[in-house]
Amino acid sequence: MNRKFLKFEIDLDFVLIAVTTSLKDYRICYLINRYLHFNFIKATDLSVDIYQASAPVYFSIYTYNWEASETDFFFIANKGSDGYLIPEMKKADYFLMIKNYIDDADLEKIISALNRIPEIVAAVKIDPKKIKSRENLLF
Numbered sequence: 243m244n245r246k247f248l249k250f251e252i253d254l255d256f257v258l259i260a261v262t263t264s265l266k267d268y269r270i271c272y273l274i275n276r277y278l279h280f281n282f283i284k285a286t287d288l289s290v291d292i293y294q295a296s297a298p299v300y301f302s303i304y305t306y307n308w309e310a311s312e313t314d315f316f317f318i319a320n321k322g323s324d325g326y327l328i329p330e331m332k333k334a335d336y337f338l339m340i341k342n343y344i345d346d347a348d349l350e351k352i353i354s355a356l357n358r359i360p361e362i363v364a365a366v367k368i369d370p371k372k373i374k375s376r377e378n379l380l381f
Contacts, residue, residue, distance in 0.1 A: 256341045257349060258370050258379070260334035261356065262363040267302045267319050270336065270361065274317070278355050282306045282317055290378050292325055299324045314341040327378050331368075338365070339379065 263270050271282040282304040289298040301322040306315040316339040320327050328334065338356070340349070349367070356365035370376050 256339050256370065256379070257344060258368045258373075259338040259340070259353060259356070259365055260331060260368050261336040261338060261365050262333060263335055263361055264363075265361050267304070267317070267336065271304050271317055273359050273361060274356070277359050278352065280306045280315065282315070288318060288327075288381060290322070290327065290381075292327075292375075292378065297324075299327075301327050311344070312342050313344050315339070316341070328373055328375055330374055337368075337379075 261270070265273070268284070271284075274280055275282055283306065285303050285305045287300040288303045289300055292299045299322040302319040304317040306317075307313070308315070316337075318327060318337045318339060320331065320334050320336060326332055327337070338352075340352075344352075353365055353367060356362055370379065373379075
């Protein structure tokens with residue numbers, strides 16, 4: 243009897259930046275909008291089923307789109323209504339997720355601009371493949 247195994251690999255086609263700050267989500271989005279000339283807009287909270295057989299956990303999320311390159315930006319809170327989006331990264335307060343294409347030079351400009359905002363302690367690029375709970379970032 244031949245056995246065949248189905249190997250499933252999640253396609254993580256986004257860039258992830260961890261942001262550490264003590265500010266509330268609306269305040270840090272205001273500063274990012276001001277310093278980076280973005281236009282983050284509050285969206286309906288992100289609902290994630292972190293715990294099986296339990297109610298979903300809600301996370302604050304803001305969205306922005308670069309129409310010229312069709313790049314989508316999502317600013318997501320790591321701490322939600324009842325837990326963490328990425329529990330192994332509790333020191334990160336927020337994540338900036340960049341979907342679709344972004345040039346490496348543009349990415350470096352964004353990270354350095356984030357680090358120039360005085361209220362941000364650190365903004366660091368994270369490899370999504372090294373995160374254990376990366377399924378929580380798929381939406």
